[in-house]
Amino acid sequence: MTKYVDRPIPQISLADFDKRKDEITRQLCEAAENVGFFAIIDHGISREELDAAFSLSKSFFELPQNVKQTVALTPLNAGYECRSQVRPSTGVPDEKESYQLQFGENMGDRWISDEHLPGFKQSSLAFMHRLQAVSEKLMICVARGLGFPDGYFVEAHDVSRPNCQTVMRLLHYFEVPKETAGKVYHRGGVHADWDFITLLLQRQGQPGLEICPGREVVTEWAKGHAWTKVACDPDSIVCNIGDLLMSWSDDRFKSTLHRVKSPEDEGDNYEERYSIAFFNQPCTDALIQGPQKKYPMVTGQEFTANAIARNYKALQEATNGAKA
Ligand SMILES: O=C(O)CCC(=O)C(=O)O
Numbered sequence: 001m002t003k004y005v006d007r008p009i010p011q012i013s014l015a016d017f018d019k020r021k022d023e024i025t026r027q028l029c030e031a032a033e034n035v036g037f038f039a040i041i042d043h044g045i046s047r048e049e050l051d052a053a054f055s056l057s058k059s060f061f062e063l064p065q066n067v068k069q070t071v072a073l074t075p076l077n078a079g080y081e082c083r084s085q086v087r088p089s090t091g092v093p094d095e096k097e098s099y100q101l102q103f104g105e106n107m108g109d110r111w112i113s114d115e116h117l118p119g120f121k122q123s124s125l126a127f128m129h130r131l132q133a134v135s136e137k138l139m140i141c142v143a144r145g146l147g148f149p150d151g152y153f154v155e156a157h158d159v160s161r162p163n164c165q166t167v168m169r170l171l172h173y174f175e176v177p178k179e180t181a182g183k184v185y186h187r188g189g190v191h192a193d194w195d196f197i198t199l200l201l202q203r204q205g206q207p208g209l210e211i212c213p214g215r216e217v218v219t220e221w222a223k224g225h226a227w228t229k230v231a232c233d234p235d236s237i238v239c240n241i242g243d244l245l246m247s248w249s250d251d252r253f254k255s256t257l258h259r260v261k262s263p264e265d266e267g268d269n270y271e272e273r274y275s276i277a278f279f280n281q282p283c284t285d286a287l288i289q290g291p292q293k294k295y296p297m298v299t300g301q302e303f304t305a306n307a308i309a310r311n312y313k314a315l316q317e318a319t320n321g322a323k324a
């Protein structure tokens, strides 16, 4: 049985943003320093827009496998993958499929064609811009909180530039058999995100996301630690700090371990699950260094490459360890 502990996940309203920037900055900094997760409400994206985005996602995942494979995942994190993401924490692929969409040149020819899904690219990009607009509000507050000019992080994540690396990820977790016969079906193994801030959208009645604050446990992938269930409210956007912002804030803001629970305990969600994650990533030439200069300056490209290499190394160690 998993150990659980109730930790409050702060809720932050973005209503009257222009008038309330300083108040929101205070709330956001407190959440980022202590929990690493918070939920935003009054973000301006309507229930209809959210429903439409999930319908679009479903229409993609319902395509035949050979059609989805026409946009197979590239090393630049664009395109479709199925049961291929292996987390260092588990050593086996997550029971899911996902489609990574980017604004910039990394996307190449990985958009599903209009022939298969008319208007998919246009509708997805329009929705990505809506999530970008919400992200930019958070970036302004983070900049204020860290003593940078308001536009500092917005410029570093400018999605109108071809070298932008921001990703919207459509996720579909497969149904898990109720009789697991001892097999653990990992949905989203324990990990921390390596981006700036992640925005996560969930569907009513499709829970599963759990967090484990305490960066010190990262090397053990939170095994044996107490988890907190994140409420599955379709009107709020769950946000978490990623490794990039942790580093860019000289470790003041915490990138938090999280997972999508493997259904195995009483009351777990065994049904299929859809979610949408929006990973704010810097332009490749953005220069990254915190106000106290705790870490050497790196470019956006170097930061992302280092994160991928670190993950790969951890994976090698985990899978070699499992074989030994
Ligand atoms: O689907 C979810 O709820 C979380 C997804 C996630 O953590 C990720 O893709 O990094």
Ligand SMILES: [Fe+2]
Pocket: 191, 192, 193, 258
């Ligand atoms: Fe994540």
